Amino acid sequence: MISRRRFLQLAAQGTVSGSAIHATVSALTAESAVEHLLCMPPHQLAKLEEARKRGLMELAPVSLPPDPDALNNHFGWPVAARTGNTLIVVHRRIPGHWKGLERTDDRHSYTMVVRSKDGGKTWTEPFDLRQVMRREDRYRGGHIPLAHRYKFARDQDPTLGYKIHLNAIGTASDGGVVLVSDHGVFRSDDRGRNWVHFSRAMREDTTPGPVLYIGPRLFEHPAYGLVVAGHSNLVTDQYREGLHPPDTTGGSVRIADRIHFRYSRDGGRTWAEEEQSLPSFVRPAEPVALLHGNRLAIVTRSYDRASYDERTDTSVYAQLWSQRGWLPLKSRHSGIRVAGRRGRQDTADIDFNPVTGRIEAVVSARAGSGPGRPHPGKMSLNIWSIDPGDFFSGSSRWRFDCALFARREALGRIDGLHPGASVIDSERGVQHVFVYMGYPAGPAGAFRLTRTLETGALKAFLG
Numbered sequence: 001m002i003s004r005r006r007f008l009q010l011a012a013q014g015t016v017s018g019s020a021i022h023a024t025v026s027a028l029t030a031e032s033a034v035e036h037l038l039c040m041p042p043h044q045l046a047k048l049e050e051a052r053k054r055g056l057m058e059l060a061p062v063s064l065p066p067d068p069d070a071l072n073n074h075f076g077w078p079v080a081a082r083t084g085n086t087l088i089v090v091h092r093r094i095p096g097h098w099k100g101l102e103r104t105d106d107r108h109s110y111t112m113v114v115r116s117k118d119g120g121k122t123w124t125e126p127f128d129l130r131q132v133m134r135r136e137d138r139y140r141g142g143h144i145p146l147a148h149r150y151k152f153a154r155d156q157d158p159t160l161g162y163k164i165h166l167n168a169i170g171t172a173s174d175g176g177v178v179l180v181s182d183h184g185v186f187r188s189d190d191r192g193r194n195w196v197h198f199s200r201a202m203r204e205d206t207t208p209g210p211v212l213y214i215g216p217r218l219f220e221h222p223a224y225g226l227v228v229a230g231h232s233n234l235v236t237d238q239y240r241e242g243l244h245p246p247d248t249t250g251g252s253v254r255i256a257d258r259i260h261f262r263y264s265r266d267g268g269r270t271w272a273e274e275e276q277s278l279p280s281f282v283r284p285a286e287p288v289a290l291l292h293g294n295r296l297a298i299v300t301r302s303y304d305r306a307s308y309d310e311r312t313d314t315s316v317y318a319q320l321w322s323q324r325g326w327l328p329l330k331s332r333h334s335g336i337r338v339a340g341r342r343g344r345q346d347t348a349d350i351d352f353n354p355v356t357g358r359i360e361a362v363v364s365a366r367a368g369s370g371p372g373r374p375h376p377g378k379m380s381l382n383i384w385s386i387d388p389g390d391f392f393s394g395s396s397r398w399r400f401d402c403a404l405f406a407r408r409e410a411l412g413r414i415d416g417l418h419p420g421a422s423v424i425d426s427e428r429g430v431q432h433v434f435v436y437m438g439y440p441a442g443p444a445g446a447f448r449l450t451r452t453l454e455t456g457a458l459k460a461f462l463g
Contacts, residue, residue, distance in 0.1 A: 065443050110167060146211065300318050319333075362404075
């Protein structure tokens, strides 16, 4: 048996492969590193192992903190892109989600990069993209990014920095990978080995408008170039003074009834913006976008009171679409439903499955979800789907396909999921979904869930 600390060290160095993880899981105790972070009941671990043997699904670590007691030991919110045979994952390295926030130092980063050239079996050591920034850009207003100073560093300048929160990643048609993040805009043209930072892109003196909270997927539009979609907040004096949380029911900050597109026609160096007001029932949060042909599909958390059904204690996501692939968008509530109030939604991901011919959403339900709420009181990761023709005609008839797994508890004592910016590998017939698992104040780590695109076979196995 290997110790918890040793396992974390090996996994962080990329020397523990997915097969080694699964060979080890059954032999580890409940206090072991992997089980400690996954927080799954034994029958779920056994189900995952059987799915791996059948070639249906595999769960393995990508990037874990080498020291679970380090100040910045929360490796969360992974987003991913694929270029050639290389998978690129970007995640945070911070003190925690909403706990332990006073514990931070200059290692606090939102842009830790790891790469894999063997389908996710092994990974490079994490590289902090802040190292390619000029010192004056890295510390513009302080070492904590502008959008998170209310939470981590209220003594730092509240005006200087990059007007973005969260990470969006995508691969351009020329093979370049572009990351839009709290630290600005980065680009790699050699499959993630080397990166450049566009110093002026998204900076406060070059970017009018609000700080955007962006969805995880960057897409390329034939006319507008690289595009990120996001929401903005209506900010009060309380918010500026650091009196958060983001109370979406009318407290110190309120998500605005509008959606923003920032786009770049020069590969990420400069950006322009367009926005659209939306019906109040939408109130989008971190919208995830998919360009399907020339049509645009978006799924987003809906943070209006109308999204919550008190009778069933469930909340719905919103869907937006455009036949022309750009603004204006039509909108309605979707059939994707999770248990609990608005805060129990999380950022989803959507993609087109070439095997099933359906648009599929990977949805993290912080308190369980699905027809009959199969995992009430637990955190689960689920697949929903819809026919593209139905979606773009305005139908909300999403189908619940399966729950990939459930954890022991709901969001609170444990933390995790957020499957944004997954990767479809049609040649291998799989989807790589990247999530994080752990605890609000750390440790937490990034994991890869690789599942077959034969959703029907997966559904039949999972029940």
